[in-house]
Amino acid sequence: MAAAPKPVAPVAPQPPPAAPAATPLPPAPEKVSVSLEGSTAVVKWNPVPGKNLAGYLVYRAFPGDDIGAPLMGNPIADTAWKDRTAQEGKTYVYWVVAQSLEGTQGPASSRQTVEVPKSGGVVPFF
Numbered sequence: 001m002a003a004a005p006k007p008v009a010p011v012a013p014q015p016p017p018a019a020p021a022a023t024p025l026p027p028a029p030e031k032v033s034v035s036l037e038g039s040t041a042v043v044k045w046n047p048v049p050g051k052n053l054a055g056y057l058v059y060r061a062f063p064g065d066d067i068g069a070p071l072m073g074n075p076i077a078d079t080a081w082k083d084r085t086a087q088e089g090k091t092y093v094y095w096v097v098a099q100s101l102e103g104t105q106g107p108a109s110s111r112q113t114v115e116v117p118k119s120g121g122v123v124p125f126f
Contacts, residue, residue, distance in 0.1 A: 023052050026098035026106040029079075034094050034114040041083040041092060041114050048098045048106075057105070058083070061093045063113060068093070075099045089118040 029045040036042070043058050055075025060083065061068030071083060086092060096109040 023100060023102060024050075025104060026050050026053050026100055028107040029056065029096040029098055029109040032094070032096055032109045032112050034112040036114060036116065037082070039086055039088045039116050039119070041086045041094065041116065042080065043083065043094045043096065043112070044080045045096045045109060047079050052100045052102075054099045054101045054103070056081075057097045057099060059095050059097065059108070063091055063093055065093070068095070070097075086114075086116045088116050091115040 026048050027050075029048055032043065032045040034041055034043050045056070055077050056079070057070040057072065057075055058081040059068035059070050071081065071085070083092075083094070091113060093111050093113050095111045098106045100106070
């Protein structure tokens, strides 16, 4: 006679595998400053910590605009950017965003405003 099958203990359902930990966003760049070299606006900032950093994007807008546009197509590794497209007689607002390797942007830095003066040509000296 065949042996009776052994009873199988019920198996508790297993939870789904844990999702991979989300990579933290890079923090906002700090100590952002804007200065002028002639009519070129020079934006500088301190580097952000972290290994998941693709680089930085510098944004520019006009005062009162909530939305700006990045001045470059891809993130840059440097912590300074020269805006050679700034026009004399215009006022601009700049801010910097760090971007992760996954392409996600962190929070924006503080906004800095600069007025690019009109060149008055040669001032006579009397």
